[in-house]
Structures are given as structure tokens and as C-alpha cells.
Amino acid sequence: MPGFVEIVSQLTNGVIYGLILALVAVGFSLVLGVMGIINFAHGLLFALGAYLAYSLQFHVGYFGALVIAPLIVGMIGILMEFVFIRRLYGRDPLFVLVLTFGVAMAGEEIIQLIWGKLARSVDAPAFADSFIDFGFIIYSEYRLFMAAAAALIIGATWYLLAKSPLGSIIRAGTHDPEMVSILGMNLPLIRTGVFGFTALLGGAAGVVAAPLWSVRPTMGLDALLPAFLIVVIGGMGSFWGSVLGGLLVGVANAISVMFFPRFADLTMYVLAAVVLLYWPRGLLGKKSVLE
């Protein structure tokens, strides 16, 4: 049996790990909840963020990369929506799935062509590249910074969506696209903007995660499945649901490593299955157009 100190440190670590998972999932969840798009290429955007951080760190440092990389990824997202995705509105959402599946595949190959097949390393920023000894636990400084960064990005996103005028237009657009058009607002532009914004979030998650998980061509696919499940657990269309889902997966992972480490990879699925059986729409989910 793990001692009290270990349990506390594991649970704390689980929460922090959960925050980064939530950050990865939030963009995926938004584009699904707001636009009804299963963006299979969200992992690709995540990977692009990490790779751009790798290239940019040599020129503008970590913080420069943290600002610039997501913006570039956001622009790539806008381009993706403009060239491909807008042609599929009004059709079965599964077609967007196939399209983004194709984009993800081609994109992984393009990443390999640009950056090679070898894993790359992004160094943590200098002020957080060591570890702190709290006496009972020695913890990574970067994880603490990362938890704060993830919380900040999630908070800012929530403010933008829930409190700002732009947010209310977006929400109106998803509830009643026709009304928004009648009121003279440019619906296609709003959609492009939302997609670009979720891409930016994916890119930001990639930058933040880059020093942790090592940067490699397949990292996008690795990040995608947890994002899928976190959205299921939290509930589709619910912003705080995906945050809660991320935290739950993080904590569940910590608990399983303590008690049955061999099946740590199973916990996420069991959690998702149990939640969906008792909460048919996820913990905080609402009725959505996707049923």
C-alpha cells in the first residue's frame, strides 16, 4: 500500500496532468460542440504547435514561441476551414471526419518531410527547467508553470466565449444560424473564426506539452484519443465538462498507477464507459445536434 504522502503527491500530480489533458481537449471540444465537427486533425494541429515551438525556440525563445506558434497554427486552421471544411457544412458530420482524417494523414507526412522522423526536444524555459524539493515531494518546476499556463489559457477562453460580445455572437450562431444571418452577421466568417480559434488552442496545447512528451510526428494521434474520451466524459458542448473530464482522467490515471499500474491505460476507457452509462450525455453535457 502506498503511504499517505505518496497518495497526496500522486493525486496532486494527477490534477496537474489533468490540466494539460484538459487543455488539449478544450479546442477539440469547442469545435465539436459549437460547430458539430469531429476534427480528426486536431491532433495534427497540436503536433504542429509543438514542432513550431521546436523551430521557433532557437530564434525567439520559449515565450516567443508560446505566442507565435499558436498564432501560426490558428492561421493554418483558418486556411483549413476556408479551403476544405466549409464545403461540407450541412452534410453528415461523418464526412468532416473523413476529410480531417485525410488531412491528419497527409499532415503527418508533411511534418516528417519538414522536420524529419526523429523525435525532437524542446527545452523548458530557463526559469522553470529544474525541480523543487518540497521536502515530502520533489516536483518538476515546468509542470507547475504548465499547470498555471493551462489554467490561464482555459480561463481566458472561457471569458472570451461566455462574457465577451464576440462570444455571444458565436453562441447565437450555433443555436440559430439563420437568425444570425438575418441579423446581418457574416456566418461563414464566424465559422472560420471559431475554427481558427480552436486550432490556435490546439497549437497552444502543443507548445505547452512539447517539453514534456517529446516532439515526434505521431504525437498528434497520441493526443487525439484522450481528447475524444475526455469530451465524452465531460459531455459534448460543455466547456467546463471537458475541463472536468481532463482532471478526472488525470486523477484516475494517478490512482491506477498506484494500485494497478499494468492497467493504467485501461482506466480512461473504463471511466468513459462508466460515465456514459450513468450520465447519458456525459457529466455536464447538454442535448446536441449530433444525436
Next chain:
Amino acid sequence: MKFTKLAAIALISLGATATYAQDSVKIGALIPLSGNYGFLGVSERYGIDMALEEINAGGGVLGRQVEVQYEDSGTAAQATRKATRMLQNDGVDFFVNGGGSSVSTAMAEFAARNKVIDLALDPNSEELVRGKANRYFFLVPPPSSMIANAFVPEVAKLGDSVFFLTHDYSYGIAQTTEQRRVLEEIGDVEEVGEIRIPLGTRDFSSQIIAVRNAKPDVLIVNVAGIDSTALLEQIWEFGLYNDMQVAIPLLDFEDSWAIGADKNEMIALAGVEWHYNISDKAQAFKDRYQEKYPNADFPVPTTNSVNAYLGVRILLQAAEAAGSLESEAVVKQLETMTLEESLKMNPLTVRAADHQIVQDFVIVKVKPEAEREADYDLYEVVTVAAGADIVSPEAEATADMSAFD
């Protein structure tokens, strides 16, 4: 009329490729070019190309030039499907494969079924020279038992207690099992714990906290390829190496290069199959590599390049000596082969009992920064274990290596 003309041209060119194919010896290389192992394929390709260049410059095999057909090994099912096409449609004479134990197991099976020779270039799976060995399959890298025999005695010098991080699949489990065996033989080192890590794990923070609480002297990392880079990054991130010695029985140079030079300082002891400082021939190979691939991802050849090079060399040398491309003749020849140009200290030999290619194993430790001669000069050699001393007893070989029908 145009059509008939086109058809005629097509027929002629088809005929031309057919004669060309007959004139050259063809190796089918199913190596990972995408996915998690994609970086291994890059290294393997360098090695294969270098071997071919040398052999073709020296007149080829049986007076014929050698060519290689590269394809992405992908998954096990994709690999055997492609192999079938390469064998039946493209006229491939021999196969070499990469892509880890899963693809190699499938290819070993494919080789036996089709009576065509296959050499696995990168798996270290014990099973491939035990239950899954067969007449037409050869394993180039050392399996877990050889690694353990060479590595564990050195680990024992680092401390009195060890903790295992074991990748939860055949490779990782075999590594830990074999190392445990050697630890018991040595006697005075205690095992204080083991955590099995599921394949595909990306975040190890929880496991790292658990290891730290167990307070071992030495942490033995039996985590391979696809997950090990992330694990190394996080061992560094949590400063775990300050509390214990980190020992990695099998380190890919690709991984250590990927995490960045400075982070390698955390690795107290590592097993590598090859290092450019172990012999003059190894040095010469490194120079040739650097001349040929000035822009390679890895500035020096890695174990994977070397194994690919050695595999192709010994295979073609056997074909030359057998005077034939027939599988049976080449298998018989391979079983008695010795390759002097092993790029190691001792020549490479093939063991007929299980088709293990016996080669030396190298153990390294990190070089102090002041002594480094180049940015890639990260490790110095601790010892080179002779292949003959560490290979498992021949009496233990269990597989049936006879031709079956």
C-alpha cells in the same frame, strides 16, 4: 494505330525491366518509414545503402549488381502483404526487415512459409531465437539474454538495490526477466520494485513519483523505442537522476540524440550494441558515414545503421560463397558464416542452432563535457563484451531449424 504502337513500347519496356530484374540480385527491405518507428528506418536505410555501395563497387554478388527495394513495413499485416507482392511480383530474392518484434515475428513466419530468407535488423526479442526461430529467419541484434549477460554485471557495480521500469510487452518483460536471472546469479543486489508500463504511455509522472518513493540505488529502464524518449525527457524533468543511478540496458542513439546533448548526463550506464570508438574499422565506418551523409539526422552511425549494414553484408557474402541465390544453399552457407568485417572487436558469427548472429555488446557511460571532442561525442566505452561470452548456451536452443514441409 497509336494504341498498338504504345502497347508495343510498353511490352518492350516491360521486357527490358524483366531482363534487368534477372540480371540483378534484389533485396526487399521492409523497414519502418512512417509511424512510431519511422526514425529507425532512416538509420537502417543508411546502413543498407552503405553495404550495397561497397558490394556493388566490388563487383556485386555472383557477378551481378545488387539492388534494394524499400517499402514501409507498417503494421505486421501490411508488411506480410507487401512481402508477398515483392516476392511473387517484383522478383525479390532475399528480405531484410525492421519495425520491431511484431513485424519481425510476422516476417519470420512469412520466411518459413515461403522458404525465403529474412534477416531482422532491429528487434531484441528473445522469442525470435527461441520459440519463433526457424530455418529461414536470422536475428541480427542481440536478444535480451545476451544484453542481460553483458549489462547486469556492470549494473551490480553501481549499487545494492535496483528498481525495474518494464515495458509491458514481450520485449520489456523478457529484458527484466533475463536481468533478474543474472542478478540472482550475482547474488548481492536486491530488487526493491518493478512497475510495468503499458505500451503507448506518454506521461510517466505518476510512475516517476512511485520510483522515487521506493528509493533504489539504480533504476533500470527497460522501455523501448516509441515511449522511451518521452520517459527520458521526464526523468530529466523530475530530476530523478539526482536520487539514483539511471541505467538503460539498451539505448538507441537516436533517442539520446533526440533528447538533446545536455540531458544525456542523467544516464549513468547504457548498453549500446555499437560505438565508433571500439575499433579502427568502427572508426573508418564512422568516417565513411559522415562523408556520405553530411546532413544526416544523426551525425554518427547508430546501432541500427550498423546492424542493417552487417545484416546485408553477411547475407550477400553467404550468397557469394554459396554460389547461388537458392534459399537452401544460402541458409546452409549462412549457418557456417563468419564475417571478419564486423566493425566490432570480434568477427561476427552465425549460430546454426538458433540462427542468432553472435556479435559483441558495448557498454558505455556519459563522457564529462570537458573531454568531448564533438557535439555527438557523448559517451565513452566502459567495456565491450565478446559475443561468444554472453550468448546463451547453445544447449538451450529449442527451435527446430530443419527444413520442414
Next chain:
Amino acid sequence: MTQVDTNTPPAPARPMARRQGAMAAKFAALLAVLLVLPFIVPLIGMNVGIASEIVIYSLFAIAFNILLGFTGLPSFGHAAFFGTGAYMVAILQYQGIENTAVALLTAALGGGIAAGLVGVLVCKKRGIYFGLLTLAFGQMFFIVALRWDEVTGGETGLTGLTRSTIDLGFAAFDLNDQMTFYYFVLLVFFLSILVIWRILSSPFGAVLRGIKENELRVQYLGYPAYLYKWAAITISGAFSGLAGGLFAYYQYATYPEFVFWVQSGNVVVATLIGGGLNSFFGPILGAAIFVGAEDLISSYTEHWMLFFGLLFISVVIFFPNGIPQAVMRLTSWIRGRTGAQDADKASEETGK
């Protein structure tokens, strides 16, 4: 299941009779094409063996499409049932049971039972929730296949399977021969899709299509929709398992990758690019493209993923109804080139 038969919905039964003649012609045409397929594939540089893979994958896609195309349930975990079938054949053989018919029936049974179990838990869901829940359950199967070494062989799977010789007394067929194996697979495939079509064109199938259109209305009409959905999942799983069993023979092995979620994604994509949403035969074309293109492209370039990805993108963008639409457009374009009159006629017709 007896309940299903007593609740015969009267309305859609009548026009079906006329459609059956057209369907028979389509089945005959399909059979004709598939009979010569192994002679076509070598012409484009592919191995005869791939014909078997295409047909097996087609069976998988058609079985999957019982849910997606005919019941409107997007399953993202179908690899679990396919894989269960494959492992059934392998495990039986490791236990010494070599009879092909017994093994394949067990594969179908295994796939059906696995799907039935998952179905109990998911049959009240629909849409994307159904998809994601099946994904979660599917991955559990994968983890079991990966972790339960003693039974599944772990990450290297169960290899070294054999194909037996089917002795009918007057003639013996050695399935190790690629051609014999292909025609054996084709036989199983053809019988299976006939059965599937029979099920889908029955009153039971009509209820499934009703569920796809409007589940609520079906319920108001007094049909227990979730029971029908459960039956659909189970049937779909059984035929997926059968396809998996054939695939184990084709590969002489099973690997955990058969159960991996990427495999589930592949069948979704193959079905959709084949136009499976509104076509019974569409998935066959999708499977052929999916399997064939990968092998063909990867024999030309190591950057096959790039072109593979671009293929999906262009199909979805340019041919919203899948490859069949592309083929039709191509033929009408060719006709347009050969004779302007035909094109005029075509535009006239569409003008109406």
C-alpha cells in the same frame, strides 16, 4: 428475435418486390466482376493475394454498414468484433481445432457475442455518443488483446496458423493455394452478403431504416427501438467476426492491431468513401479503393501517407456521395468526349 417477426410493418413491403429483380441483377454483376478480380489485379502490378484481402475487407465494411448506412449508428469500435473473430480462429487452432467451418462459425459467433455484450450497453445511445462509447469499448478489447499474453500472444499476436484442405470427397481444395483461397473467400463473402441483404430487405430491416430516419417515430409506432438496434449490432458484429476469421486465415496470423481503434477508423472511412451511407454495395468499392490504393501507392512512394490522405480529402470534397459518384461522372465525361449527342441527351435528362 421472434418478436421481430410478429411486428411486421406493412407499408414498405410492397415496392420491395420490384426492387428485388434489380437487386438480383446487381448481385449477378458483382459476382461476375469478383470472379475475374484475381485476373485483373496482376495487370496493375498487384499480387493476387490482395484480391482476397479486398473481398474480406468488403465483407467487414458491408457488415459495418448494417449499422452506419442502414440503422444510422456510427460505430467507432468495430475492430473489436472483427478482431474477436480473428482471435477465435487463432485460439481454436492453438487448441488443436483445425476444422475451417467450425473455426469460421466460431469466429462469427464470437464476433456476435462480443457485439451483443457491447450492444447491451450502447443500444440506447445514438449519434456521436454511440460512436464514442463503442470506441471506448473497442479499445478495451484492444488492451485485452495486448495484455493477455497467455491467450492472445500479446503484442506479437498468434502467428503460424495453417489453412486446411477442404475435402468434399469428389474434390479436395487446398486453401494454401492463393486462387483456391480467393474463391473460398468469395464463396463465404457472397453467401454472407446475400444473407445480409435478405435481413435488410425484411420487415426487420425496414424498422432499422425507420430508426435511421426517425428513432422517436419508430418508438411511437410501438417498436422497441433499442431491441432492434441491439439485434442490428449483434448481426453486424457476427459478420464482422466472420470477416475477421477469414482475415486470420488470409494472414496466417492474428495481431492486436486488428483490434486497434485505427482499424475501426479505417472501416468507417472505407465505407464512407464508397458511398455506403446510401448504398448497399458501396462499401465494396470503398474497401477495394482503401486496400488497393494503400498497396499500390506504397509500392511507388514511401510518402504514401501523403497521397493516401489527399485521396480522402479529394473524394470528400469533389464527390460528396463517394467513389460511385466519381465513377459515374467519369463515365459521363468520357461519353461527353466521344459523342456530344450523348452529352446533350444526358443534360436533357437531368434537366427534367
